[in-house]
Amino acid sequence: MTDKDDVVFGAIQQVPNLRSGLADTLIAQIESGALKPGQRLPTEQAIVQATGVSRTIVREALATLRAKGLIATRQGLGAFVSSNPTPPAFTILPNDLESIDEVQRVLELRMGIEYEAAGLAALRRTPEDIERIQACLDALDQAIEEGGYGAQEDYAFHRAILVATHNPYYGRLFDTFGSSMVPRQWARLDRMTPAERRRHATRMRREHHAIFAAIRDGNEMAARRTIRSHLSKSAARFEEMREANLKP
Template sequence: MADKDNAVFNTIQQAPNLRSNLADMLTAQIESGDLKPGQRLPTEQAIMTATGVSRTIVREALAALRAKGLITTRQGLGAFVSNDPTPRSFSIIPNDLQSIDEVLRVLELRMGVEYEAAGLAALRRTQEDIDRMQDRLDALDKALEQGGYGAQEDYAFHRSILVATQNSYYGRLFDTFGNIMVPRQWARLDKMTSAERKRHAARMRREHHAIFAAIRDRDEPAARRAIRSHLSKSAARFEELRDATA
């Protein structure tokens, strides 16, 4: 491959999520037009040489771009930028959340969405919504009391808030997260003492019950404050974990 083709890549610094870094770099070059529709990507070997990452990382990154519709592959010819590389859908997959920094970015996004959703839910919720939220909250309480992660129950409770907005687009957007919005591998419950786990469960219960109570009572400002406080505290805990493991 010619040197000018190598120029589209910069050496990627070694980091916990190399696949994501390479995929993000390629995505940025496609979206900026540096890699144009129909253009053939350099070979796997050329990318490895230019970036310093392994063949496995290159293949995983290209697979991620194919899944997003940004590139296509042709047997015996290699990978090409799609003729219409604009992503048609947004998704967050588990491999995107292999570092605490990525988790924090998702929490920032969630805060923007759920802050507004909690306020709308407080204004628009029906009794059916409250019953659904109570059911999801009870399931979360039970999971936490039993010492579990409660990831699925947490997701179900937060999704019930978005459903209560009476705007189906909120729920559809939230479905792009699924229950990986806070990956289990970052909860680190197995590293906690029994007392720490109990304090964690009690804190989670208090925060979720405060959100529920505000929506139930149709208190829009309180609902917004409660969801922002909950997600901000979650972000702070992840920042502490990141700093402790840096």
């Protein structure tokens, strides 16, 4: 083991036994220059031995770095810090959302983005926008009534609102996050009783219809209020999960 390895391992020995923690630490090492462009990373086995995490977690962490363009794998040689890494870009990958804390941070981010977007959509929406949002709402209603998660339909509904701002950066930002903005693994419908699922469906339908009605009617303040209320209630439900010590 080299002195450089000792420096890197010293920074990652204390991270939680989670892929996200290991990935975040390695990313910080790369961004700070502790791991330099072209430098070979320690082997998977060396990281396992130094940190105590499983080989699976190490591989998932390295896969995250590859997805972000921060490292490249050379056949038979191992993983190296990219010599010309892609420009830093903010992304949220589905596997990033491993804890309730992380999901709630995403909800906080969404509140900031969608609160403003809903108000702009109410002011700028066109008949075509209203028709598009209505179609997404109908699809979401159907998915929930059929007992599904409705994650893709939910994503499409919220994205349609961003498109209605007629500021393309909103839609592009949501596309960067993808379906991670609505993590289906946290829906927990399979753990609900039939009565709980009915209440969930009713609540989801009521909240989304209120958002749509405010935007359709051009009510800027109501649009902001209903989208914030919807996301705040989602955050409150995750807080209840935390208190119940539930795991995905």
